[in-house]
Amino acid sequence: MAPEDLKKLVTYKMPFGKYEGRLIADLPGPYLNWFAREGFPSGEIGQLLQLMHEIDHNGLSSLLDPLR
Incomplete structure (x- = not known):
């Protein structure tokens, strides 16, 4: 993980699926857990989701607050 990856979490939007268009940082926990169980996509989006x-x-989501 690079420091700029944290900034990407609050600027990149989900490109597909049920939460398409929502910021990666705003995705619900159960959706992220589903990816953890079923497998993250390949590439940068998969790394950011992971x-x-x-x-x-x-429980560290508050770390992203200053970056918003």
Whole structure:
């Protein structure tokens, strides 16, 4: 993880699926958990979803507040 990845979480939007258009940082925990169970997509979006899952799972979402 690079520091700029945290900024991407609050600027990149989900490109597909039920939450298309929602910021990665605003995706609900159960949706992130589903990806963790079923597999994250490949590429940068998968890496960002995995990072957001770790942040959400560990209760660290408030770390993103200053970046918003």
